[in-house]
Amino acid sequence: MTNEPAAEQLANIPGLYETDHISIQDKIIHAHFFIGESHWFITEFDQVDTMFGFAILNGDFEMAEWGYISFAELKEINVLGMFQVEYDVLWEPKPARDVELIQRARHCA
Numbered sequence: 001m002t003n004e005p006a007a008e009q010l011a012n013i014p015g016l017y018e019t020d021h022i023s024i025q026d027k028i029i030h031a032h033f034f035i036g037e038s039h040w041f042i043t044e045f046d047q048v049d050t051m052f053g054f055a056i057l058n059g060d061f062e063m064a065e066w067g068y069i070s071f072a073e074l075k076e077i078n079v080l081g082m083f084q085v086e087y088d089v090l091w092e093p094k095p096a097r098d099v100e101l102i103q104r105a106r107h108c109a
Contacts, residue, residue: 013045025097032088064105
């Protein structure tokens with residue numbers, strides 16, 4: 001993984017199920033990972049491996065969805081031995097409703 005987040009950065013992400021009382025659109029996206037046209041927007045993390053968030057794979061907005069993501073698997077992605085998933089170091093936490101790619105995917109469904 002390029003720019004792997006520090007433990008301190010991940011510690012700021014709520015635990016799994018801690019945001020269940022918050023509507024999908026109001027959930028805060030705390031982290032963004034990407035490679036090519038694939039994006040993972042993270043709202044919860046169990047501080048071990050399991051994350052919850054919104055995934056858009058290979059630019060397929062119609063099949064994009066909320067679900068569980070393995071942090072270990074994200075770190076293992078390596079395309080042609082040259083490209084790895086990147087952690088977006090410039091990401092500022094914001095509600096899902098304010099993330100353009102999530103809104104674009106929701107309108108395709």
